[in-house]
């Protein structure tokens with residue numbers, strides 16, 4: 350690949366279309382390009398988060414375990430507060446976690462959310478959440494006027510962070526029409542019944558059964574009455590809200606098959622899987638900033654053509670001013686190419702922009718700073734800022750959830766060497782964006 354003629358610095362978007370709705374992870378805020386659905390009745394949400402997460406084997410309840418520096422429950426809350434037609438969210442947490450929950454709501458600036466005390470079982474916690482929507486304080490029922498109660502209540506385990514607006518909409522509409530609705534998935538394993546001695550008694554015909562997942566939706570009256578009428582045994586041992594609606598309200602829930610991403614974080618491995626999905630979702634696009642210089646634009650164009658290793662959507666711009674400031678939002682990462690003496694000033698400028706829009710509030714932003722040495726000197730540090738200054742800048746940015754990594758590249762007139770260097774920049778930049786390893790922050794890697 351020979352260095353091409355300098356392309357214009359027009360924004361170039363390549364690769365897969367930027368997801369308008371992130372199917373596996375809530376975007377920072379409601380995506381204006383997401384299909385705008387309207388719901389003409391009030392919908393509220395109950396997120397049961399009062400468990401201890403015993404099956405993870407961890408001290409911290411799984412809903413509070415961090416994924417990319419942010420508690421799992423914050424991702425789930427975000428998935429709901431970005432939906433414009435959802436009126437309010439009630440998070441139900443154990444009393445001993447109430448302060449922690451309030452801190453999360455405040456720290457991550459969650460809106461439409463309030464926390465109420467949970468119960469000793471999942472059903473008791475969900476019931477407390479439903480009572481809170483009716484005007485109670487989460488333990489005693491209140492008498493909020495019917496007009497102020499939600500028409501539909503969506504119930505969703507707080508440890509299921511991957512939920513799409515489209516499914517929520519379908520569940521809410523079906524719940525209003527049928528009284529109850531629930532998400533289902535095909536069974537992966539066959540269900541069998543055992544004898545008391547631990548032997549196979551019989552197996553169920555898998556094709557006739559489905560796994561009951563979340564979200565589920567109910568008209569407020571159905572779920573309220575179901576909890577009013579259910580037994581202590583239901584509260585103590587039950588796991589299925591749809592069953593309560595059928596048993597105590599005669600309501601057959603409408604079942605809606607959801608996407609594979611509905612799974613519940615149950616075991617420790619599920620936390621790692623969830624973080625990996627979030628990392629993948631956040632690594633789908635990068636904005637390449639050239640500063641308007643010709644050598645940088647040539648490199649940017651070469652990166653744009655090296656789509657293989659850098660398998661992500663690229664936008665190429667000279668700066669982040671004017672219309673280009675749009676790249677400061679959503680899930681864009683940044684590849685900043687500088688050829689100036691130190692280049693630190695360009696990094697400082699982009700850091701200022703990112704902080705001005707509070708972009709790193711909900712998840713870490715990656716800046717890969719590529720220092721293109723166009724001088725004849727071969728020395729690595731010939732024209733670059735002192736490594737110490739770079740580390741100081743990157744360490745300070747890391748405290749603000751912005752990860753700055755460096756790549757040193759020497760422009761070569763030898764076509765073959767240049768091509769190899771460009772591919773290395775693409776590979777290293779891709780690995781840094783996808784890996785988001787805080788251990789490499791401030792390091793200068795060689796391309």
Ligand SMILES: Nc1ccn([C@@H]2O[C@H](COP(=O)(O)OP(=O)(O)OP(=O)(O)O)[C@@H](O)[C@H]2O)c(=O)n1
Pocket residue numbers: 396397398399400401402403404405410412441467468469470471472474475506507508613614615
């Ligand atoms: N008393 C309880 C128990 C569970 N839950 C919530 O119900 C959801 C699904 O329950 P589960 O996955 O079983 O969570 P835990 O009970 O915490 O897990 P474990 O059984 O491993 O302790 C979780 O968000 C959990 O926090 C709750 O609100 N109140």
Ligand SMILES: O=P(O)(O)OC[C@@H](O)[C@@H](O)[C@@H](O)CO
Pocket residue numbers: 471506561562563588589590591613
């Ligand atoms: O039983 P657990 O408390 O682990 O999880 C709750 C699940 O049973 C529940 O989320 C779905 O099956 C839908 O009811």
